[in-house]
Amino acid sequence: MNRHIYKGIRFKITMVFSVVFLLINIVLSSFTYRYFKNTYLNNYNKYLFNRAKTVLSRTEINPDLIALPDSGESIRIFYHDNDGRPVTVFQSPGPIAQLPVPYRLGVTDTLEQHGVYLKRENYDGRPVEILLTVPNRYIAARLRHLSLMLLLTTVVSVLAGSVASYFASMWLLKPIRNLARQAADINTHRLDKRLRIRSTYDELQQLAETINDMLGHIAHEQEIQNNFFAAASHELRTPLAILQAETELRLNQTHEAADQKLFNSQLTEIRRLQQVVEQFLLVSQLKHKGLVLNTRPTDLSDQLMTVFARNAPLAQTWQKQTILNFSNEVESFVLDADADKLDVVWQNLLQNAIKHSPKGTTILADILPATTGLKVVFKNEVDVQQISVHHLDNAFTTNRSVTSGSGLGLWLCKQIIEAHGGQLQLSVTGGMFLAEVYLPVRNA
Numbered sequence: 001m002n003r004h005i006y007k008g009i010r011f012k013i014t015m016v017f018s019v020v021f022l023l024i025n026i027v028l029s030s031f032t033y034r035y036f037k038n039t040y041l042n043n044y045n046k047y048l049f050n051r052a053k054t055v056l057s058r059t060e061i062n063p064d065l066i067a068l069p070d071s072g073e074s075i076r077i078f079y080h081d082n083d084g085r086p087v088t089v090f091q092s093p094g095p096i097a098q099l100p101v102p103y104r105l106g107v108t109d110t111l112e113q114h115g116v117y118l119k120r121e122n123y124d125g126r127p128v129e130i131l132l133t134v135p136n137r138y139i140a141a142r143l144r145h146l147s148l149m150l151l152l153t154t155v156v157s158v159l160a161g162s163v164a165s166y167f168a169s170m171w172l173l174k175p176i177r178n179l180a181r182q183a184a185d186i187n188t189h190r191l192d193k194r195l196r197i198r199s200t201y202d203e204l205q206q207l208a209e210t211i212n213d214m215l216g217h218i219a220h221e222q223e224i225q226n227n228f229f230a231a232a233s234h235e236l237r238t239p240l241a242i243l244q245a246e247t248e249l250r251l252n253q254t255h256e257a258a259d260q261k262l263f264n265s266q267l268t269e270i271r272r273l274q275q276v277v278e279q280f281l282l283v284s285q286l287k288h289k290g291l292v293l294n295t296r297p298t299d300l301s302d303q304l305m306t307v308f309a310r311n312a313p314l315a316q317t318w319q320k321q322t323i324l325n326f327s328n329e330v331e332s333f334v335l336d337a338d339a340d341k342l343d344v345v346w347q348n349l350l351q352n353a354i355k356h357s358p359k360g361t362t363i364l365a366d367i368l369p370a371t372t373g374l375k376v377v378f379k380n381e382v383d384v385q386q387i388s389v390h391h392l393d394n395a396f397t398t399n400r401s402v403t404s405g406s407g408l409g410l411w412l413c414k415q416i417i418e419a420h421g422g423q424l425q426l427s428v429t430g431g432m433f434l435a436e437v438y439l440p441v442r443n444a
Helices: 002-007 009-056 134-182 203-253 256-289 300-310 313-315 341-356 411-417
Strands: 074-080 085-092 106-110 113-121 127-135 296-299 323-326 334-337 362-369 374-379 424-429 434-441
Touching: 002 300, 009 106, 009 113, 009 127, 009 134, 113 134, 113 362, 127 134, 134 203, 203 256, 256 313, 296 300, 296 341, 300 313, 300 323, 300 341, 300 362, 300 374, 313 323, 313 341, 334 341, 341 374, 341 411, 341 434, 411 424, 411 434
Parallel strands: 323 362
Antiparallel strands: 074 085, 074 127, 106 113, 113 127, 296 334, 362 374, 374 434, 424 434
């Protein structure tokens, strides 16, 4: 589940909140950066303007009296002669020598130099001009520091917002998780259970009420379905019994080989239908009120021999051989069990082994002692590529690649065995399909 945390609602809420918060922070930070940048540049330009005015006010020409700049500043003192050509009086060494003569008053920014150009009329009417510059790196360093501070603030605020949204989403989704836990306890055997509803007057209350209504509809529909299964199964019992009796009578009366083959085939199909009807009855009982066991002392050895004898014609038809082994270590084969329902188990397990094993193979059944009772093991060869045991004990699951069926057999076997306090284990080992039944001994 943790591998798919990125698909959860909590993660999605956190991501949406983080992205929105990030976009808002980027927009606000860009506006903040522009505002402080413009404010800083304006103040710095005013400072340079005042510095240029101060230097210019202390500068005289004829005689030359030049006010020296401060550290980091460069100046050019010049004037224009009568022909309009600039005449330099003083110039600091460095990049300022490469700057062209300004053509208008104000701030200039070129060749990584940030400066201001002013001029003042001298006493004799000759204008004195000054170009004062400082390197751009001082301004760039301060602006870079500002941008880094804004970036750090954005990252920290987004991370803090993401963590806050993650834990906030946990709190907001807690009622939904509670509903999910309650819903997980509800299954087809507990459709009478309902979710607890709190009067919150919000969407969660509406969701819980909707789920409860849905459970009510499902329970009603399942009851109708169970009643239909029970009624249909009861109604089918009588005509199938009549068909079986009539077919057996005709089989005993005829001596034609073709007729006997036909009647035997019909009897096989009638018995298969009777088995399916019995399974439907058991399913209806199980779904409605659970399996009701009518226990009595049951001799497991007699019951298994009867089942094997009953299915001998089927094994012969499928060209299989069946062998039933009884361990000498078993002291008693008598169980306190529901013989009719155990008969369904042995019938299903044996017929599955007959139908799902290759022709010419042998089906083995061993009755062995177990720690707390008896163990019955059915073994038959299978094609491992065709058989998967992972879902065979689920209702309506069949191995369609081998044969068709109702898909109820092994599921019913599991329910019946567990109702007796036992276990059914299915496995494929070394090309052999194993169905192991553990039953506790409760001697009468």
